[in-house]
Amino acid sequence: DTGVSQDPRHKITKRGQNVTFRCDPISEHNRLYWYRQTLGQGPEFLTYFQNEAQLEKSRLLSDRFSAERPKGSFSTLEIQRTEQGDSAMYLCASSLEIASSSNQPQHFGDGTRLSIL
Amino acid sequence: LAKTTQPISMDSYEGQEVNITCSHNNIATNDYITWYQQFPSQGPRFIIQGYKTKVTNEVASLFIPADRKSSTLSLPRVSLSDTAVYYCLVAFDNAGNMLTFGGGTRLMVKP
Numbered sequence: 001d002t003g004v005s006q007d008p009r010h011k012i013t014k015r016g017q018n019v020t021f022r023c024d025p026i027s028e029h030n031r032l033y034w035y036r037q038t039l040g041q042g043p044e045f046l047t048y049f050q051n052e053a054q055l056e057k058s059r060l061l062s063d064r065f066s067a068e069r070p071k072g073s074f075s076t077l078e079i080q081r082t083e084q085g086d087s088a089m090y091l092c093a094s095s096l097e098i099a100s101s102s103n104q105p106q107h108f109g110d111g112t113r114l115s116i117l
Numbered sequence: 118l119a120k121t122t123q124p125i126s127m128d129s130y131e132g133q134e135v136n137i138t139c140s141h142n143n144i145a146t147n148d149y150i151t152w153y154q155q156f157p158s159q160g161p162r163f164i165i166q167g168y169k170t171k172v173t174n175e176v177a178s179l180f181i182p183a184d185r186k187s188s189t190l191s192l193p194r195v196s197l198s199d200t201a202v203y204y205c206l207v208a209f210d211n212a213g214n215m216l217t218f219g220g221g222t223r224l225m226v227k228p
Contacts, residue, residue: 042218087159
């Protein structure tokens with residue numbers, strides 16, 4: 001168990017550019033989540049996948065944001081036409097959900113810190 | 118939609134027991150209560166989870182009263198390395214999928 005891995009750890013880009021982040025969940029975890037965290041605040045839910053299906057999206061996930069999990073393993077989060085307000089830590093988490101219980105703990109990666117110049 | 122309510126910050130000294138209480142008045146019947154710890158520039162780390170009464174693991178205990186409208190995380194004999202932000206979470210939808218983080222409690226352990 002190598003934990004949840006996120007790449008890159010840091011990304012600096014100019015306003016208006018597109019960025020893509022990758023998350024590799026704990027192997028065999030069928031659920032994968034994306035959160036955003038700004039300085040001094042708790043993480044905010046963005047979206048989650050059950051295997052390859054994207055099942056829920058937050059209102060925070062504007063049309064400039066898109067997430068995929070094509071083979072039910074790793075996931076990517078893309079932000080198009082980045083804005084200053086997108087500067088944040090983007091966290092990925094995964095969990096193993098069992099049909100009889102939906103309360104398995106989520107395990108987080110260390111995030112990708114995005115800075116928009 | 119009610120949020121969890123925790124103290125914004127707490128101070129303690131090495132070797133003391135620390136108790137952090139969280140209020141969650143609108144917890145749903147099937148929801149569990151989960152606590153996470155977060156250090157700067159790292160993702161949250163799972164500490165403990167419970168449904169009712171008391172749960173204990175190697176790092177903490179979790180006390181949940183019968184009405185489940187609050188919970189208390191207990192950290193025995195804290196050390197300097199326990200200085201972190203602690204989040205109490207419950208899921209406010211019946212599917213239990215979305216974690217709603219509040220502002221957390223910033224614990225400062227002093228020597």
